[in-house]
Amino acid sequence: MAIQWFPGHMNKAKKAIAERLKSVDMVVEMLDARMPASSENPLLAQLARGKPKLKILNKQDLADPERTAVWLEYFNSREETRSIALDASERQAAQKLIAASRALVPHRSGIDKPLRVLICGIPNVGKSTLINAMLGKKSAKTGNEPGITKAEQRLLLADDFWLYDTPGMLWPKIIVEEGGYNLAAGGAIGRNALDEEEVALELLDYLRRHYLPLLQARYGADKDPSSHWQDDQWLEWVAKKRGALMGGGRPNYQKAAELVLTDFRDGQIGRITLETPQQWETWLKKARQREAELKAQREARKAERKGQAAPKPQQSPQDMED
Numbered sequence: 292m293a294i295q296w297f298p299g300h301m302n303k304a305k306k307a308i309a310e311r312l313k314s315v316d317m318v319v320e321m322l323d324a325r326m327p328a329s330s331e332n333p334l335l336a337q338l339a340r341g342k343p344k345l346k347i348l349n350k351q352d353l354a355d356p357e358r359t360a361v362w363l364e365y366f367n368s369r370e371e372t373r374s375i376a377l378d379a380s381e382r383q384a385a386q387k388l389i390a391a392s393r394a395l396v397p398h399r400s401g402i403d404k405p406l407r408v409l410i411c412g413i414p415n416v417g418k419s420t421l422i423n424a425m426l427g428k429k430s431a432k433t434g435n436e437p438g439i440t441k442a443e444q445r446l447l448l449a450d451d452f453w454l455y456d457t458p459g460m461l462w463p464k465i466i467v468e469e470g471g472y473n474l475a476a477g478g479a480i481g482r483n484a485l486d487e488e489e490v491a492l493e494l495l496d497y498l499r500r501h502y503l504p505l506l507q508a509r510y511g512a513d514k515d516p517s518s519h520w521q522d523d524q525w526l527e528w529v530a531k532k533r534g535a536l537m538g539g540g541r542p543n544y545q546k547a548a549e550l551v552l553t554d555f556r557d558g559q560i561g562r563i564t565l566e567t568p569q570q571w572e573t574w575l576k577k578a579r580q581r582e583a584e585l586k587a588q589r590e591a592r593k594a595e596r597k598g599q600a601a602p603k604p605q606q607s608p609q610d611m612e613d
């Protein structure tokens with residue numbers, strides 16, 4: 292895959308989160324409703340094992356409502372987990388988050404037993420937007436907490452509701468290839484780290500298979516011929532239709548790819564979700580199988596190298612006689 296993933300200051304974030312987890316009652320994890328599983332953080336799942344979790348499917352206004360309902364059910368069936376869908380800028384966001392959190396940890400309330408919550412999310416998922424919307428005009432108390440990380444803030448959403456905000460954190464590894472492409476399409480991965488043409492082709496491939504009518508409507512394509520097009524034919528069509536052309540009228544694929552990605556991110560193609568729980572399970576299974584195969588191959592090569600490097604067994608006097 293052409294996506295380069297840079298762990299960057301992930302270790303710092305990991306330490307800060309692990310430290311803060313010791314003194315919170317639950318975790319709010321913000322996910323992108325257009326790709327809920329891809330935007331889940333495996334490292335957080337590991338660190339926060341045993342803590343109640345609220346999964347917020349954010350950007351629900353851009354996601355396919357039917358699929359959002361399926362994802363909510365999927366997360367709600369997990370132990371000690373609640374899930375709600377939000378549009379981070381909506382006015383009721385704070386009330387919804389507080390109500391869902393209180394339902395999850397009812398025994399923490401009152402000024403002497405405040406509900407302490409850690410909010411996490413991958414970059415670009417909408418955490419700042421949500422926090423700003425929650426703070427509103429109210430002058431909430433915020434402040435740096437020494438010893439954890441300079442960027443950590445404690446927000447007082449109610450007298451007995453403390454929200455700890457951590458800096459965004461990255462993945463240790465994207466093991467599901469499709470998930471990497473989905474994150475890239477959604478804008479969670481910096482532009483410099485990906486090949487936009489490849490990401491747009493993957494996106495078009497998914498859309499032509501699952502959201503064909505939306506694609507046809509957005510790009511004014513005839514229903515019959517375009518229903519047989521492959522991803523590259525779609526990209527060529529978009530280039531021609533939008534005038535993304537180079538000298539001699541040749542399609543400018545890079546420009547067309549940028550157009551498609553921007554359209555998707557802005558919700559111009561329609562309300563779309565790039566994965567279902569079932570698809571995710573299939574991708575995950577495939578990825579784990581591939582990992583296991585690679586590991587086995589690596590180990591076999593290592594064993595072979597060791598075998599070659601090992602000194603030849605000495606000939607016994609009897610061998611010499613033969």
Ligand code: G4P
Nearest residue numbers: 349350351353377378379380414415416417418419420421
């Ligand atoms: P982060 O702190 O998690 O990194 O994300 P941030 O809030 O900065 O949001 C990233 C982008 O996602 C912003 O758009 C923001 O407006 C948009 N966004 C956040 N929540 C929602 C939501 O629920 N629905 C929709 N449709 N968009 C959302 P941007 O284009 O990067 O910035 P701006 O043009 O809004 O300033």
